[in-house]
Amino acid sequence: MSWAMAGGGKEGSEGTSNTTRDTVQAVVLYGEELLFDAVDGLSDQQIAALRDSIMQHQGANELCNYLNLYLSLKNKTDEELTLYIDSLFESDEIPYALINQINIFIMNRPEEIPMVVPKDLFVTDSLESIPCRHFYPEWVNSNPNPYDVNLGKEDTSLSLLLVGNDLLGEFSLPVDNVITSKFGWRDGRNHNGIDVDLEVWDPVKTIFPGVVRVARTYGGFGRVVVVRHYNGLETTYAHLHRFKVKEGDAVTSGQVIGLGGSSGHSTGSHLHFEVRFKGKPINPLSFISFKEKALVNDTLMLKRTTNGYLAYPKGLMIHIVRKGDTLYEIAKMYGTTTYKLAELNGIRRNEYLIIGQRIRVI
Numbered sequence: 001m002s003w004a005m006a007g008g009g010k011e012g013s014e015g016t017s018n019t020t021r022d023t024v025q026a027v028v029l030y031g032e033e034l035l036f037d038a039v040d041g042l043s044d045q046q047i048a049a050l051r052d053s054i055m056q057h058q059g060a061n062e063l064c065n066y067l068n069l070y071l072s073l074k075n076k077t078d079e080e081l082t083l084y085i086d087s088l089f090e091s092d093e094i095p096y097a098l099i100n101q102i103n104i105f106i107m108n109r110p111e112e113i114p115m116v117v118p119k120d121l122f123v124t125d126s127l128e129s130i131p132c133r134h135f136y137p138e139w140v141n142s143n144p145n146p147y148d149v150n151l152g153k154e155d156t157s158l159s160l161l162l163v164g165n166d167l168l169g170e171f172s173l174p175v176d177n178v179i180t181s182k183f184g185w186r187d188g189r190n191h192n193g194i195d196v197d198l199e200v201w202d203p204v205k206t207i208f209p210g211v212v213r214v215a216r217t218y219g220g221f222g223r224v225v226v227v228r229h230y231n232g233l234e235t236t237y238a239h240l241h242r243f244k245v246k247e248g249d250a251v252t253s254g255q256v257i258g259l260g261g262s263s264g265h266s267t268g269s270h271l272h273f274e275v276r277f278k279g280k281p282i283n284p285l286s287f288i289s290f291k292e293k294a295l296v297n298d299t300l301m302l303k304r305t306t307n308g309y310l311a312y313p314k315g316l317m318i319h320i321v322r323k324g325d326t327l328y329e330i331a332k333m334y335g336t337t338t339y340k341l342a343e344l345n346g347i348r349r350n351e352y353l354i355i356g357q358r359i360r361v362i
């Protein structure tokens with residue numbers, strides 16, 4: 001690519017017109033979401049030189065920021081990327097454009113270990129009394145998390161289809177309320193889930209269909225229900241006041257599995273909600289939007305790291321049209337173009353958008 005080659009030879013000041021043209025091409029590439037792809041073959045020095053030349057001619061702009069971001073991501077470990085993505089999901093306005101860029105970066109990152117081609121559609125067993133035996137060697141009722149730490153150590157990358165067929169069903173929010181504590185490092189200890197506010201006796205629902213593995217009192221969780229889902233995930237609902245299911249019960253999405261409370265180690269009534277894959281906690285907000293009351297994406301990408309999984313929604317992303325949205329503004333928000341959006345959604349670029357309409361963004 002001529003642009004990349006020009007980037008390589010950009011030490012010092014060459015002809016100004018040359019540099020300007022390169023910059024314009026780089027901006028176009030960014031608009032088409034290919035920035036990280038395009039700079040992939042360049043050395044750190046070459047990328048820094050490209051950034052500096054853009055700074056010199058245009059001043060600091062978004063493209064410089066992305067080049068800086070790329071330089072910083074490039075040398076991060078998977079663990080550090082996990083923490084970084086988790087921190088982005090904490091923002092009130094989640095920066096999906098930035099997360100998309102990081103997703104593209106992760107997807108294209110060269111792997112030291114041979115990568116298993118992610119399965120697009122992970123179809124599970126037919127309806128069985130125990131879901132997903134191929135993921136889990138055991139079915140234990142007495143412990144919410146009985147799995148060996150090495151379960152899944154052979155995994156590299158995989159994609160889980162979360163919903164959308166007869167078996168997997170649909171998604172429901174566990175409790176439609178505000179999140180009071182997020183996932184990750186909190187007050188000197190690791191919070192393996194999120195806390196959702198509720199009143200005692202409020203119904204708590206399972207987010208996907210599945211089978212109840214645990215419904216009993218367990219340590220600090222108090223009354224806790226764990227459901228194993230047909231999509232491979234397990235979800236935990238803790239501090240319940242009452243059980244509405246028993247172990248071995250098959251449940252449908254949105255079924256009330258208990259009533260909220262503050263049993264166990266809990267200050268004030270709330271739901272402590274965890275999502276795990278093969279025993280490893282993943283950030284529920286990496287695929288659930290409480291604001292939209294919906295999944296961010298139907299497919300969850302999981303990439304194995306030393307201690308767990310890096311979880312992020314698949315590159316396909318849906319924007320739900322709000323009042324005043326235009327295709328141009330949506331494109332800008334997600335770092336893409338109106339051409340691309342029109343093509344992806346089979347619509348015209350000047351199409352009139354309807355509030356609530358789902359626009360595929362990537």
Ligand SMILES: [Zn+2]
Pocket residue numbers: 181191193194195271272273
């Ligand atoms: Zn909690």
